[in-house]
Amino acid sequence: MKADLQNNKDFLAGLLMIGVASIAFYMALDYPFGSALRMGPGYFPRVLAGILMTFGLYVMIRGIKSGEKVGGAWGWKALAFITVAFVVFGWLMDRIGMIPSLVVMFFLAAFAGHQFKWIEVTILTVIMTAFAWGVFIWGLGLPYRLFWWDY
Amino acid sequence: MEIFSNLILGFQVALSLQNLAYCFLGVMVGTAIGVLPGIGPLVTIAMLLPITFNLAPVPAMIMLAGIYYGSQYGGSTTSILMNLPGETASVVTCIDGYQMAKQGRAGPALAIAAIGSFFAGCVGTLLIALFGPPLAEAALKFGAPEYFALMLMALVAAACLSSGDMVKALAMVIFGLLIGIVGTDVNSGMARFSFGISELTDGMGFTVIAVGLFAVSEIVKNLETTVQGEIFTSKIKNLMPTWADLKASFAPIMRGTAIGSFFGALPGTGPAISAFSAYMVEKKMAKDPSRFGKGAIEGVASPESANNAASQTSFIPTLTLGIPGSGVMALMLGALTIQGIAPGPQVMSAKPDLFWGLIASMWIGNLLLVVLNLPLVGMWVQLLKVPYRWLFPSIIMFCAVGNYSINNSPMDLYLVAIMGIVGYILMKLECPPAPLILGFVLGPLMEENLRRALLISRGDPTVFFTRPISLTFMLLSAFVLIIMIVPQMRKKKEEAIHEGGGG
Numbered sequence: 001m002k003a004d005l006q007n008n009k010d011f012l013a014g015l016l017m018i019g020v021a022s023i024a025f026y027m028a029l030d031y032p033f034g035s036a037l038r039m040g041p042g043y044f045p046r047v048l049a050g051i052l053m054t055f056g057l058y059v060m061i062r063g064i065k066s067g068e069k070v071g072g073a074w075g076w077k078a079l080a081f082i083t084v085a086f087v088v089f090g091w092l093m094d095r096i097g098m099i100p101s102l103v104v105m106f107f108l109a110a111f112a113g114h115q116f117k118w119i120e121v122t123i124l125t126v127i128m129t130a131f132a133w134g135v136f137i138w139g140l141g142l143p144y145r146l147f148w149w150d151y
Numbered sequence: 152m153e154i155f156s157n158l159i160l161g162f163q164v165a166l167s168l169q170n171l172a173y174c175f176l177g178v179m180v181g182t183a184i185g186v187l188p189g190i191g192p193l194v195t196i197a198m199l200l201p202i203t204f205n206l207a208p209v210p211a212m213i214m215l216a217g218i219y220y221g222s223q224y225g226g227s228t229t230s231i232l233m234n235l236p237g238e239t240a241s242v243v244t245c246i247d248g249y250q251m252a253k254q255g256r257a258g259p260a261l262a263i264a265a266i267g268s269f270f271a272g273c274v275g276t277l278l279i280a281l282f283g284p285p286l287a288e289a290a291l292k293f294g295a296p297e298y299f300a301l302m303l304m305a306l307v308a309a310a311c312l313s314s315g316d317m318v319k320a321l322a323m324v325i326f327g328l329l330i331g332i333v334g335t336d337v338n339s340g341m342a343r344f345s346f347g348i349s350e351l352t353d354g355m356g357f358t359v360i361a362v363g364l365f366a367v368s369e370i371v372k373n374l375e376t377t378v379q380g381e382i383f384t385s386k387i388k389n390l391m392p393t394w395a396d397l398k399a400s401f402a403p404i405m406r407g408t409a410i411g412s413f414f415g416a417l418p419g420t421g422p423a424i425s426a427f428s429a430y431m432v433e434k435k436m437a438k439d440p441s442r443f444g445k446g447a448i449e450g451v452a453s454p455e456s457a458n459n460a461a462s463q464t465s466f467i468p469t470l471t472l473g474i475p476g477s478g479v480m481a482l483m484l485g486a487l488t489i490q491g492i493a494p495g496p497q498v499m500s501a502k503p504d505l506f507w508g509l510i511a512s513m514w515i516g517n518l519l520l521v522v523l524n525l526p527l528v529g530m531w532v533q534l535l536k537v538p539y540r541w542l543f544p545s546i547i548m549f550c551a552v553g554n555y556s557i558n559n560s561p562m563d564l565y566l567v568a569i570m571g572i573v574g575y576i577l578m579k580l581e582c583p584p585a586p587l588i589l590g591f592v593l594g595p596l597m598e599e600n601l602r603r604a605l606l607i608s609r610g611d612p613t614v615f616f617t618r619p620i621s622l623t624f625m626l627l628s629a630f631v632l633i634i635m636i637v638p639q640m641r642k643k644k645e646e647a648i649h650e651g652g653g654g
Contacts, residue, residue, distance in 0.1 A: 009579075009580055009581060010580075012580055013319060013580035013581070013582055016576065016577075016580065016582075017322050017326070020326060020329070024329050024344070027343075027344055028343070028344075031336075031339075031341055031343060032339070035610060036605050036610040036611075036612065037605060037606065037609055037610030038606070038610075039338075039601070039602045039605065040339065041336040041338065041339045041341045041343055044332065044598040044601065044602075045329065045332050045343065045344070048325050048328050048329050048332075049329065051325050052322060052325040052326065052329070055318055055319075055321060055322035055325065056322065058318060059318055059319060059322065062318075070579055070580065071579075071581075072375055072579075073375055074375075074579065075371045075372070075374055075375040075575075078370075078371045078374035078375070079367075079371045079571070079572065079575050082367055082370060082371060082547060082571065083367070083568035083569075083571050083572055084568075085547060085551070086367075086547070086550075086551055086564045086565070086567050086568040086571070087564065087565055087568050089551045089555075089564060090551075090555065090561035090562070090563070090564030090565055091561055093555055093561060093564075094561060098552075102548060102552070105547070105548060105551060106544050106548055109543070109544035109547040109548065110540070110544045112370075112371075112374055112543070112544075113374060113539075113540040113543065113544075114374070114540070115540055120540075120541075121544075124541055124544070124545070128544070128545050128548055132548060132549070132552055135202070136202075136552055136556060140202065140205045140556070142205070142556050
């Protein structure tokens with residue numbers, strides 16, 4: 001039974017809700033609660049966290065009872081490449097300019113797919129980078145530095 | 152008649168060269184992206200939202216609205232030609248539309264879908280013009296208790312009436328409300344849930360959530376499986392429907408429009424439910440229901456009219472009350488907020504050019520869809536041949552640059568990554584993201600109105616039940632909750648009885 005919980009859809013959903021609610025409640029303890037008449041900044045968050053906790057418990061128990069599994073495989077690899085692409089782009093943008101950042105990001109994102117063809121991705125990168133330049137720099141007039149030597 | 156002078160003002164705004172160009176651009180981009188497999192209206196709008204931030208409010212909203220119904224239109228094209236619904240609203244269109252295409256009648260199917268959509272769009276636009284002003288006027292008289300009760304009702308209804316798990320949807324509303332709290336509290340000046348990150352004291356960026364929840368999770372989901380969609384390419388020979396087709400579709404278009412207009416204005420019941428209901432009604436009313444599923448033109452005409460009518464009338468609560476009823480409308484409302492316009496009943500009087508211009512542009516946009524897209528259908532079909540492995544890095548790139556461009560801050564991109572992970576996990580656990588974004592959009596307003604309401608009543612919570620309008624909203628919320636719970640309980644009871652009887 002216990003091994004099943006790892007892939008139990010509702011159990012995990014409930015766990016997530018309880019987790020979020022607990023963090024929110026714990027953090028909101030630092031904010032004054034006030035009273036219904038003069039609500040402090042901690043009032044609304046704590047009430048919400050309490051409700052979310054209840055929902056979480058309900059969903060979790062329901063999951064244990066039904067034992068329904070998460071549908072399909074988890075796409076961790078794709079998720080990892082895509083999120084890393086966002087982070088790396090953000091980090092590079094202020095450091096080496098827009099064009100190289102876009103190139104790095106495009107390659108990283110493309111690795112999330114099933115096939116990776118170097119030539120294809122290279123050509124696409126060139127086209128899409130030019131397109132992004134056209135839309136954001138030329139079209140919308142955003143003042144970004146294009147390369148590191150522009151700094 | 153005031154409505155005519157208002158509409159004339161609207162057309163003056165919408166027909167200016169600049170706005171017309173943005174309407175055209177929005178419709179074209181929307182259709183193009185809507186046709187592409189695996190990208191629905193939500194992803195399209197989430198991706199392009201940051202770009203419109205750099206435009207003035209009126210063209211930005213006009214373009215976004217164009218993208219919305221353009222992408223919906225694109226979705227029905229792929230449903231008919233390829234049995235590939237771009238989004239849930241066009242799932243029904245697949246049933247008979249694809250069968251028609253297989254029988255070599257793709258042309259009439261597309262044409263009827265376009266004609267029905269256009270008719271529904273006209274009616275929808277007219278309904279907004281008719282019902283918008285009185286609703287906004289009534290809402291202007293609302294006090295804090297009424298507003299709080301209204302928002303509560305909208306959120307409860309949106310969570311309960313949307314397809315899927317009600318408890319999870321309600322939980323997602325709360326999650327969204329909690330994310331909405333992130334930032335500086337307006338009353339005390341206290342930074343809440345900011346995790347010590349200075350950027351978060353301004354609140355969580357709206358586009359960050361939209362891209363993370365909708366775009367990233369959708370892409371990762373599409374990359375989970377290796378199966379490639381089979382492309383059914385048929386030559387579209389004859390676009391013109393026959394006289395018999397038109398006659399057979401007339402009544403279904405009317406009924407679809409009526410059903411869609413009604414459901415569109417309600418919170419939670421958007422285009423998808425409208426299309427399903429319209430299809431069911433046609434099937435029930437047909438003399439020979441067995442034709443359905445085998446290429447009945449009514450099965451295309453009615454749901455297509457319904458989903459378009461619904462996507463128009465869903466603007467009514469969004470624009471007049473500032474209460475969005477669906478994920479897409481929450482994005483629209485978010486776009487307004489990003490533009491520095493506080494959504495609510497005052498928009499119509501304070502920004503008549505925006506309100507009426509947007510409405511007029513919707514009508515023009517619908518006209519553009521019919522006039523331009525039917526002849527261009529061949530071109531759109533070509534887009535289907537673009538492989539997904541080319542598409543998704545391009546979408547990600549656009550999302551990234553777009554999000555960066557709002558605050559010029561790398562932090563927004565780190566937050567997109569986090570929201571992307573959250574969004575993907577939520578999706579896998581079948582927790583719907585649309586209620587979350589609704590909660591997020593309404594959260595700050597809800598807290599503010601709750602606070603004010605209880606201040607007026609000196610802390611007495613019965614204030615929500617003693618004022619008639621507020622009481623009505625509260626009772627409606629309770630009513631929706633109860634009717635959604637009771638059948639479940641009944642079903643469970645039956646199951647229990649069955650088990651008991653069998654064992």
